[in-house]
Amino acid sequence: MSKIFQNIEIPIDQDLEEKLQWLMPEHGPYRILRQSVDARRSHSPHFVYSVEVAEKGETLNIPEFDLEKINKPQDRPLIVGTGPAGLFAALRFVERGVPCVLFERGSDSGERIKGINQFWRYGKLDTRNNVCFGEGGAGLYSDGKLITRIKSPHIPYVMNRLVQFGAPAEIQWLSNPHVGSDRIRRVIPKMREFLKANGCEIHFNTQVTEILFEGKQVAGVRTEHGTEFKSPHVVLATGHSATDMIEHLHEAGVHLDGKSFAMGLRVEHSQAAINKIQYRQFSEHPKLGAANYKLAHHNNDTGIGVYSFCMCPGGYVLSSGTEADGIVVNGMSNYNRNSPFANAAIVVSIDHGKNFGKDTFGGMKLRRELETRAYQAIVKQGGSRELPAQNLMDFLYGTNSKTGPRALRAGSSPSGALNVRLDELLPKEMRNRIREGFENFQRSMKGFLTEDAQVYGVESRTSCPVRVTRNEESLQSISHAGLYPAGEGAGYAGGITSAACDGIRIAEKIIELIK
Incomplete structure (x- = not known):
């Protein structure tokens, strides 16, 4: 049976394995649960670990987060925005056997970086492909930090899936997990291809200009190309800078609140x-x-x-x-x-x-x-x-x-x-x-x-100053059923990890209704 050792202090010039050998001389494989640096003592900065260690001859039970697929998905949920909330909502849907449709006003990440570089070098702004808009959302070019203050059971799943798509393994145990803006650009395309191969239809360069309603019930979306997609479930994950969508919701009578x-x-x-x-x-x-x-x-x-x-x-x-x-x-x-x-x-x-x-x-x-x-x-x-x-x-x-x-x-x-x-x-x-x-x-x-x-x-873009208010239990808009405000833009997250977890929560709420 494995043992968990917490708050193991290791001086910077010593090795964790030596400490484990002293704590548990006859040990088998181990995995780091958490690692941080403590530099508060003036004489000796040191690492602090929490570690799970197996007995000799045993193996560790590493969670794989296998998900149960539902057998009879009906209407395809529609997801507006490919930031962390939108991408992880889509990922949860397809892993649970639910086809979905994902819309992004900007381009895929390969084309997006071209627009960003043009802006940085020459001041030519592409209003669709910039540091806030395009595949991956604002977090793609805002450091790739995964630090969060929330306590969510979905955090290990988020980290696990990012690693599967190419993020460094240490994000699963570092106290300040960080992918990096250069590496996360290589993670997102792999995630995209997985989504497409498993039932997610993705539309780039396709801005959703209107949420369609029948009375106070969501009926679907209309894009800038005039195409309508019908569904009673719309996940709104447009990010903290989509002021045009906020204005549209206001005109449509969706309940909004000013937010600190x-x-x-x-x-x-x-x-x-x-x-x-x-x-x-x-x-x-x-x-x-x-x-x-x-x-x-x-x-x-x-x-x-x-x-x-x-x-x-x-x-x-x-x-x-x-x-x-x-x-x-x-x-x-x-x-x-x-x-x-x-x-x-x-x-x-x-x-x-x-x-x-x-x-x-x-x-x-x-x-x-x-x-x-x-x-x-x-x-x-x-x-x-x-x-x-x-x-x-x-x-x-x-x-x-x-x-x-x-x-x-x-x-x-x-x-x-x-x-x-x-x-x-x-x-x-x-x-x-x-x-x-x-x-x-x-x-x-x-x-x-x-x-x-x-x-x-x-x-000025730490978070959106307007919240698309939702019911705490159903996660739907308090004024319009079937509209699921998600992530930073809706006022319910404050970073990559919290937005991803919010998208997952919403996906699970919709799955409860359709399975």
Whole structure:
């Protein structure tokens, strides 16, 4: 019978197998359940493991997540969007024997990258193929991080299937699992081919422009080509940037609610500096790799939180807007995390009720306003595709240094950057809260505030400011039966893993109705 050893501490210059030999001298095969790095002790960063170990001569029972197929699928569910929620809903359907239809406004990932590169290099935006739209959704080009705070029984299944399609095996046990933007682009096509071979009909370059209703019941969808697809089950997984779909739902009378969200900037340091802060004298140890961080500050007087989000060690700052006259920043890392820079969003929580009252679209309006202002600031500087950036200390003190140690320096963005007064571009309250957060972060990470760092704007797509409200039990819209809002765009997820799990939950709810 296997044994589970938890919280095994291994110094960075020692080996896990040696420790297991001491704990269980006559052991058989083992598997890592969880691995993390603990660098809190100043004298010795170390790895922390949880491990399942079999007795000698025994084998481990590795879960394969075999799924029962249903025998009589009826109407094919329709899925709008090929982000994590849509792809994993489709995967669950076909593995359970349910044919389905998947729609994507953009192209497959091979064509999508061409549009993205054109935008980064020349400022020519393809409104269908960009960092937010196209096969794989926003997560495909936003680092491939699989970190999640949710507790879902579907997480092991998600990780297992990603590994089957080519993701690195360690995502199943690392505390901060990461595929990398370069590797996840190779995972998605394999997933696509599996779906097509097992009963999923996929339509690329096919935007769903209308959800069809018969009274308060979903009847299907209509595409931009005028083609109608009938089904009483529509999974809406359009992502956090499909404002046109949100507007259509509003016009159709679907119940929507304004949702609290977060906005701010993205800060970039040298990765060497972050390594030094986190790992001190061990910062160049080859086993430790690129260090990350997670920071948060809550003001008890205002009730407003400032926190880091989507931290990208060894990463790049990306231009990721979806409108030609707006600028959005995001971040990513490749699998090896070998860029000389580290970046993270630093965002302010925005309470919908306090800031916008009954205006459902108040958050959408603010998002659009700041993205447009960022673009106009770049045009005013004579640019077109560059990102607005400012030295971190200039942002903190409200100054504008064009020369000297605070002058804007070459960073990681493939679009380049121009010096813009981001401290003046942001609303006063947001700017002040971010400054307060930076000063607080300096206390927990000595060296975080430095003239060698700079900020980029605006980080505005952390989540959708509007929720397509659904019933907690049925997962259907509270106003229109058969409409299943899913993932980030509907307001029910906050990353690749949570969106994937949400898509799976919805697929299972639909299967309960049709089997």
